Amino acid sequence: MRALYTAATGMAAQELNVQVISNNIANMRTTGFKRQRAEFQDLMYQNLRRVGSNTSAQGTKLPIGLDIGAGVKTSGTPRIMAQGSLLPTDRELDVAIRGEGFFRVLMPDNRTAYSRAGSFEMDDQGRLVTPEGYLVDPAITFPQNASNISINQQGEVSALLPNQTASTVLGQIQLARFVNKSGLEAIGDNLFLETAASGPPQNGNPSVDGMGTLLQSQLEQANVNAVTEISDLITAQRAYAMNAKVVTAADDMLQQTANMMR
């Protein structure tokens, strides 16, 4: 009975849907997190009667065919890269991007990763690092005793050094943007890697060429909307239950058939 297997594809798809939704909800408070959604497509159809085939020698044709579908498959879990809301934090080293672009982060294996999470720290040598201790690229080093750190909308980092009245420019935060940012590969730790689908990064300063602007003392919240996620969860759960009912119904029919033999 094909219905059993068709319903099984439906149950598998909804299970994956719940996984994606639960990951979104789990990361509701993750800085710079971008939600995913599961997308589905119908599987192949078996043509028992092909539409348009001849029904007589006079050239009459079947106006409608008999096609039986084989279920559903997950086509992908694209990431929705929409802007998250901004939360003021009162920390000097928190930076949010409003608009396109990602921070560049140098990973220990010398690859460059990209991130929307701007909750930066300073390491023991005064360098600007992510919470994991990865260097921000290009590197920015704060001298000892630097105070009043300011990061402007164009990404210029300046601080007040001892015995000086005007602040000194210490470096420039650069951003990278991608043609298809949904094609980036997430590797956890709020980091993304470039892929063949995302296209190569284009580096540039914030506020130039369509790059986003930087906002100091703000953090970009996850773009997860609780209401959407919960209603998606309800739909997924109900769809799962209904697919399970189809399995029961098919089983019921098979049982009837088996009982016919005495």
Added chain:
Amino acid sequence: MDNALLVGLSRQVALQRELDVIANNIANINTNGFKGESVQFEEFLSSPARADSFPLADRRVSFVQDRATIADFSQGPLAQTGSPLDVAISGDGFLVVDTPAGERYTRNGALSRNANGELVTSEGYRVRGAQGPIQFDQNDADILIARDGAISAMNGNQIADRGKFLLVRFADPQRLTKEGLSLYSAPGQQPQAATADTSLQQGMVEKSNVQPVAEMGRMIEVTRAYAALANLMNRTQDLRSTAINKLADVPAS
């Protein structure tokens, strides 16, 4: 075998197929742009038996046959996604997609950009615009899709025109063939330009138009009918075994 058994069998085979269709509808309850299907049955009459010695004319035995699956092309509900490249089609139009196998049509408007900046489906097939493929520039931001399918984007400080979606409709959508992957092909039918009523909604996708309540109802109907037939076929067998026993019971004289 008895006709009753064979007639019952024809109905059971048809019912199994109907459950297959319902299972496919329910499996695709969350598939964007999916259109539900139902099965159409028809009566199939056997050739008349020739027996003139009965006072009443012989009736022809009627079997059931599943004839066709009819797709319900009604509008599915629109769900907001927040992704600027998602479009929902309101009306009877289809998007045109270039696949390796040729031109295909879809109602699934969950689109994205590929590494070359082209507008593609989730399978990576290019979406056709009114004048060739739709191509974005590297610096495009804030993409806006108008109701009529015109696409524009902010490039630097200027608004750049990025073409227009090609929307088509079919005189007889029932003759479209489902190919899976939310795609339709149109054998022996030429697409026509969509009517002015067809509009696009940006940031939304059209969900599956399968109605869970109706499908559950149909499923119950199928299982009940199947059980009733199984019962009927059991009775036929009982009838026959009783007949054999009674008729063969020659009383000893």
